[in-house]
Amino acid sequence: xxxxxxxxxxxxxxxxxxxxxxxxxxxxxxxxxxxxxxxxxxxxxxxxxxxxxxxxxxxxxxxxxxxxxxxxxxxxxxxxxxxxxxxxxxxxxxxxxxxxxxxxxxxxxxxxxxxxxxxxxxxxxxxxxxxxxxxxxxxxxxxxxxxxxxxxxxxxxxxxxxxxxxxxxxxxxxxxxxxxxxxxxxxxxxxxxxxxxxxxxxxxxxxxxxxxxxxxxxxxxxxxxxxxx
Numbered sequence: 001x002x003x004x005x006x007x008x009x010x011x012x013x014x015x016x017x018x019x020x021x022x023x024x025x026x027x028x029x030x031x032x033x034x035x036x037x038x039x040x041x042x043x044x045x046x047x048x049x050x051x052x053x054x055x056x057x058x059x060x061x062x063x064x065x066x067x068x069x070x071x072x073x074x075x076x077x078x079x080x081x082x083x084x085x086x087x088x089x090x091x092x093x094x095x096x097x098x099x100x101x102x103x104x105x106x107x108x109x110x111x112x113x114x115x116x117x118x119x120x121x122x123x124x125x126x127x128x129x130x131x132x133x134x135x136x137x138x139x140x141x142x143x144x145x146x147x148x149x150x151x152x153x154x155x156x157x158x159x160x161x162x163x164x165x166x167x168x169x170x171x172x173x174x175x176x177x178x179x180x181x182x183x184x185x186x187x188x189x190x191x192x193x194x195x196x197x198x199x200x201x202x203x204x205x206x207x208x209x210x211x212x213x214x215x216x217x218x219x220x221x222x223x224x225x226x227x228x229x
Contacts, residue, residue, distance in 0.1 A: 028120045030090035039084045040098055052103050053078035060099050061111035062087040067208060073218045088116045089129035096136045111149040113167055118157060123166035130171055145228045147182040148175060153190055153197045155206030184224040189216045
């Protein structure tokens with residue numbers, strides 16, 4: 001595990017915010033994070049019975065993380081999965097101490113934003129919420145690597161894909177300027193030759209993924225992890 005830096009983090013945080021001003025539109029209210037009290041009770045119970053594995057990778061975010069059988073998919077890596085279905089980025093931020101910071105890990109894989117777009121949030125709002133997450137993480141340990149998994153195209157939310165692309169592009173640009181922020185683009189291999197989401201990657205609801213969908217995600221993530229860890 002990387003040694004934590006002890007120098008002041010104000011300069012690091014300031015550098016994260018340089019050049020990230022966006023056009024602020026109407027803000028959609030965040031949902032009540034209290035709806036996840038039971039889920040975090042379960043996480044807390046797990047934590048009291050298990051030790052944090054050395055050099056683990058933390059997966060955090062919404063149901064696409066929750067249903068990702070990360071321990072099986074990444075057998076040669078130690079992982080902790082903190083996915084909770086229906087989460088917005090604001091929910092991850094609300095629970096950032098419980099879901100992320102307490103583990104003191106050096107690599108975080110993050111997926112959220114899908115539900116945010118469905119609730120009417122703009123790309124700017126999603127970027128701002130993600131910046132808040134990054135600020136919290138790097139204030140704790142400026143050496144942490146954070147991988148943002150691109151908001152995925154799906155059958156159920158295909159009409160929202162143009163708005164998702166806006167959010168993805170904003171976060172891709174934000175991440176490109178910072179050495180320890182990374183963008184894992186799962187979108188291209190999820191689209192077929194016709195430019196539409198590949199049906200075999202989704203279960204009946206057209207939103208959550210089949211094993212084939214997670215094959216795509218695992219391949220892309222392994223490539224990203226190989227570059228940094």
